[in-house]
Amino acid sequence: MSPTILITIISLSLLAFLSAVILYFVAQKFKVYEDPRIDEVQALLPAANCGGCGFAGCRNFAEAIVKSDSFEGLNCPVGGATVMGEIASVLGRTAPVYDPTVAVLKCNGSPDYRPRTSVYNGAAECRIVHSLYAGETDCSYGCIGYGDCERACTFDALHINPVTLLPEISDEKCTSCGACVKACPRNLIELRKKAKKDRKIYVACSNCDKGGPARRACKVACIGCGKCQKVCAFNAITIENNLAYIDATKCTFCRKCVEECPTNAIIEVNFPPRKPKAEAEAEAVKAQ
Amino acid sequence: MLKTFPTGGVHPPENKLTAGIPIEYIPVPGKVVIPLSQHIGSPANPVVAKGDFVKTGQLIAEGKGFVSANIHSSVSGKVSKIDTAADTSGLKQTAVFIDVAGDEWIDTIDRSPDIVRDIKLSPEEIIKKCFESGIVGMGGATFPSHIKLNVPSGKKCDVLIINGVECEPYLTSDHRLMLEKGEEILIGITILMKALKVEKAMIGIENNKPDAIARMTSLASTFRGITVHPLKVKYPQGAEKQLIKALINREVPSGRLPIDVGAIVHNAGTAFAVYEAVQKNKPLIERVVTVTGKSLSKPGNYMVRIGTPLSGVLEAVGGIPGDTGKIINGGPMMGKAVSNTDAPVVKGMSGIILIPASEAPRKKINPCIRCARCVSVCPIHLEPYLLMTLAEKGMFERAEKERITDCIECGSCSFTCPAGRPLLDYIRLGKSTMIRMARQKVLK
Numbered sequence: 001m002s003p004t005i006l007i008t009i010i011s012l013s014l015l016a017f018l019s020a021v022i023l024y025f026v027a028q029k030f031k032v033y034e035d036p037r038i039d040e041v042q043a044l045l046p047a048a049n050c051g052g053c054g055f056a057g058c059r060n061f062a063e064a065i066v067k068s069d070s071f072e073g074l075n076c077p078v079g080g081a082t083v084m085g086e087i088a089s090v091l092g093r094t095a096p097v098y099d100p101t102v103a104v105l106k107c108n109g110s111p112d113y114r115p116r117t118s119v120y121n122g123a124a125e126c127r128i129v130h131s132l133y134a135g136e137t138d139c140s141y142g143c144i145g146y147g148d149c150e151r152a153c154t155f156d157a158l159h160i161n162p163v164t165l166l167p168e169i170s171d172e173k174c175t176s177c178g179a180c181v182k183a184c185p186r187n188l189i190e191l192r193k194k195a196k197k198d199r200k201i202y203v204a205c206s207n208c209d210k211g212g213p214a215r216r217a218c219k220v221a222c223i224g225c226g227k228c229q230k231v232c233a234f235n236a237i238t239i240e241n242n243l244a245y246i247d248a249t250k251c252t253f254c255r256k257c258v259e260e261c262p263t264n265a266i267i268e269v270n271f272p273p274r275k276p277k278a279e280a281e282a283e284a285v286k287a288q
Numbered sequence: 289m290l291k292t293f294p295t296g297g298v299h300p301p302e303n304k305l306t307a308g309i310p311i312e313y314i315p316v317p318g319k320v321v322i323p324l325s326q327h328i329g330s331p332a333n334p335v336v337a338k339g340d341f342v343k344t345g346q347l348i349a350e351g352k353g354f355v356s357a358n359i360h361s362s363v364s365g366k367v368s369k370i371d372t373a374a375d376t377s378g379l380k381q382t383a384v385f386i387d388v389a390g391d392e393w394i395d396t397i398d399r400s401p402d403i404v405r406d407i408k409l410s411p412e413e414i415i416k417k418c419f420e421s422g423i424v425g426m427g428g429a430t431f432p433s434h435i436k437l438n439v440p441s442g443k444k445c446d447v448l449i450i451n452g453v454e455c456e457p458y459l460t461s462d463h464r465l466m467l468e469k470g471e472e473i474l475i476g477i478t479i480l481m482k483a484l485k486v487e488k489a490m491i492g493i494e495n496n497k498p499d500a501i502a503r504m505t506s507l508a509s510t511f512r513g514i515t516v517h518p519l520k521v522k523y524p525q526g527a528e529k530q531l532i533k534a535l536i537n538r539e540v541p542s543g544r545l546p547i548d549v550g551a552i553v554h555n556a557g558t559a560f561a562v563y564e565a566v567q568k569n570k571p572l573i574e575r576v577v578t579v580t581g582k583s584l585s586k587p588g589n590y591m592v593r594i595g596t597p598l599s600g601v602l603e604a605v606g607g608i609p610g611d612t613g614k615i616i617n618g619g620p621m622m623g624k625a626v627s628n629t630d631a632p633v634v635k636g637m638s639g640i641i642l643i644p645a646s647e648a649p650r651k652k653i654n655p656c657i658r659c660a661r662c663v664s665v666c667p668i669h670l671e672p673y674l675l676m677t678l679a680e681k682g683m684f685e686r687a688e689k690e691r692i693t694d695c696i697e698c699g700s701c702s703f704t705c706p707a708g709r710p711l712l713d714y715i716r717l718g719k720s721t722m723i724r725m726a727r728q729k730v731l732k
Contacts, residue, residue: 117378117627118378118627121648121649121650122650122710122713123653123710123713123714127717128710128713128714128717131713131716131717131720132377132624132713133377133378133379133624133625133627134374134377134378134379134627134628135378136627138374138378140378140379140380209372209380210372213372213380
């Protein structure tokens with residue numbers, strides 16, 4: 001080999017070696033200590049970065065949970081009890097117990113029940129319609145139907161039905177992350193406590209107008225009459241601002257309010273069909 | 289060279305179909321619905337109850353708090369209920385419902401047609417009278433006028449500017465008022481000057497109203513300190529910051545008010561209402577509404593009692609034409625489409641426009657083509673295409689840096705956009721979200 005090439009090889013190799021040594025010592029001196037458990041916890045998380053925990057992504061949540069002493073206010077609704085249990089064992093703590101919840105739409109105003117009284121022609125986003133006027137119906141509280149909730153969902157759990165113009169939520173896919181709740185400009189979606197067999201009973205209405213205007217706008221509106229409250233034996237129902245609300249933690253799913261509601265504003269989901277009245281009375285007598 | 293504002297602006301077709309039609313009185317309706325909030329600020333508190341008999345001009349609700357206004361009955365009759373009523377956008381608010389019986393006025397109002405020039409009240413009494421009479425900005429903003437007569441300590445007002453511009457297409461109520469009630473308006477201006485303790489008033493009128501300019505100029509020569517200035521026809525010349533810049537070449541700084549540059553602006557219609565309140569003891573109970581549209585059989589400028597249902601007004605002018613696609617409350621640039629025609633006429637309703645179905649639909653929305661036409665027409669030097677994207681994506685901190693709160697919502701950007709983008713809708717959403725966030729921060 002020519003002397004030039006040899007000198008080049010040697011001097012460059014020396015430079016490389018020197019840089020490596022300097023870099024090694026600098027890396028050691030300026031190293032940031034990070035709890036290795038943060039990486040472990042992050043690996044357990046679903047990596048959806050949906051924000052359902054209230055933090056800016058899964059990494060942020062992992063940092064917070066490792067730093068804190070307890071599980072207070074820290075829950076991954078997407079991972080649910082399984083993931084929280086795994087995290088608990090990694091950190092040597094007991095797993096927290098949370099009630100699983102599912103998203104529910106408090107409106108049942110499809111065009112059959114709630115006629116459209118104007119035609120909207122602007123940007124097709126619920127939040128824009130809401131900022132402009134009451135909406136295409138006479139109920140200024142009801143679902144606008146342009147899909148802000150559908151677009152917010154990262155789990156494909158929510159789709160607007162093209163006939164009813166209302167979002168339908170899949171019990172299997174909904175992770176209760178809360179994105180749709182934040183997206184709805186009228187706060188129509190609620191995360192309600194899940195019951196066995198995905199059963200639900202809730203007041204599918206958010207209209208706070210007095211009974212007359214509410215009913216004129218929608219056939220299945222809650223008119224705030226209070227009959228449900230009177231018939232509930234478990235004090236689960238409150239009426240405020242002409243609107244009934246069922247507390248899911250107190251409700252025993254007896255379904256009496258569903259029968260009692262004169263406008264059918266309360267709906268029951270995933271229940272077997274009712275027995276005819278005579279049989280039911282005989283059953284009630286037996287139960288006593 | 290006509291004065292104008294230096295940046296931005298657009299030229300929508302003027303369509304002043306009713307400019308030559310004198311003001312006509314619409315008969316008193318059978319029922320009125322008078323909302324308790326027809327102004328910026330807190331709604332008024334009712335001082336009447338179901339079953340009370342009220343007379344025309346009687347106080348029926350008292351303004352609550354500093355930013356509020358009184359409400360008076362525009363008819364005589366019995367209060368049938370105090371309940372919620374939907375406005376033109378279908379949103380409900382509390383209103384006084386009155387079944388009309390006759391037209392009996394309270395006896396303190398001077399109903400004679402004589403023009404009273406002598407101003408007997410002191411400045412403080414004038415301001416009090418404006419509040420008592422429920423006077424609010426008649427250009428459409430409905431800001432309680434008495435507040436704009438109280439110069440805050442530390443600030444000084446050296447000129448009163450009167451907005452006779454009426455730059456929105458179709459609207460001609462101020463135009464007709466200046467032609468038919470010019471002297472009353474000038475007396476009203478003199479009253480405002482006395483209340484503000486200023487010696488100088490300037491009336492700005494767009495150059496498409498040469499008859500009004502001529503009339504006001506000739507009448508103003510008999511008054512002290514009032515001058516009339518024709519302005520170049522350009523929208524939004526009637527916006528208060530643009531008007532101040534054009535007339536006295538002062539720029540209101542971002543986030544500040546006209547008083548910070550020594551000016552106070554009042555609408556010409558407001559000046560007329562002030563004349564009636566101070567000189568005739570008449571509270572604000574009726575206003576001129578331009579009812580117009582290319583297919584209307586009887587377009588015109590109608591004096592309507594506050595609380596008259598819109599359907600009543602439309603019936604009186606020959607009914608809604610068969611080809612109507614949209615009804616606009618206000619002007620076509622800043623007004624809103626009506627979804628409820630039972631809504632009442634309120635203090636800020638300057639016009640009702642019936643748009644034929646062929647012109648009614650909005651443009652199809654396409655992606656932004658980065659042409660920057662919206663930037664060139666914005667009178668406030670903003671970048672609407674950017675503000676829309678920031679508002680859409682929820683990037684509110686950046687939107688605040690880009691001065692989204694300076695937007696005057698004139699609509700020039702949406703009007704110009706060749707891609708039909710709803711710029712103003714998103715900017716308004718951004719502004720309202722930001723104001724809400726700022727309020728929550730203050731509460732914390």
